[in-house]
Amino acid sequence: MHWLEIETDNCSIQRALSVIGEKWTILILREAFNGVRRFDQIRGHIGMSDSLLADRLRKLVAAGVLDAVPYQDPGRRRRNEYRLTEKGLDLYPVMIALMRWGDRYYADPEGPALIVAHAGCDEPVEAVVECERGHRLASAAEGRADPGPGARARTPAGAGTADGHSP
């Protein structure tokens, strides 16, 4: 079965994007990975509106990517801070891959604003594609995509229509 003959409804990329496929969401996750967990701090640093941030946080908590954990500063009311769950932490390769691609093609002449390094040896990190035997793929040309156990043939009715396949 060629990729074009496979139904895209259960494509893993599509399903991942239904949770994190939006700029503001990724920027919120960037803050979380950098230890910025409080509403006002996230809002101020990203520069987004209260309502948009509240909506995106709610969705990320509902999806199990962030946990809302109560905290209370002296003399203030109880609020939540937002911490990455294990599911959220598993997005680390996505974040590093995005950052490094941006570093490569869009950094200012003096270099990127942030360097992520291995804490053990201080060397900068990269997101790489490796197989389970540890071979690193230098490019997509060294990979092969085959239908998986969840592959379903597209129904003729679905072919060429402009609806029913929204991400």
Next chain:
Amino acid sequence: MHWLEIETDNCSIQRALSVIGEKWTILILREAFNGVRRFDQIRGHIGMSDSLLADRLRKLVAAGVLDAVPYQDPGRRRRNEYRLTEKGLDLYPVMIALMRWGDRYYADPEGPALIVAHAGCDEPVEAVVECERGHRLASAAEGRADPGPGARARTPAGAGTADGHSP
């Protein structure tokens, strides 16, 4: 300088997202990585409108992520197909990272729709974070983020405003 004190305008993730931070765009790239390069095929497989697809393709070509390459089927007019440039191919770790996260958390019970394997040994691939010395980071906890050469201190005027920092 703490991350919160750093200006986000030149954040590499933010700049990457200004090019590929949109669901349809990533789905078009998914098609390209799977060898689907022609307008009608992309449109039919993703299920998106002509105008949206034309707009996203134009932007990806302008950004140097896709090349528009003319082709002509017998008896038809000349059209373009869209091929990943080197810059586009460099998004492979982003795509694999998204796919594998989706595989892990959103696959159907029977498994994912697509398996990407190392062509050399048939083992499935994963996107991993490694440092330049080859140490693999098991989690974000093993990484450290420091201001890079392009880091700029946020101006007090920028702090807390809801504009001027749009991605």
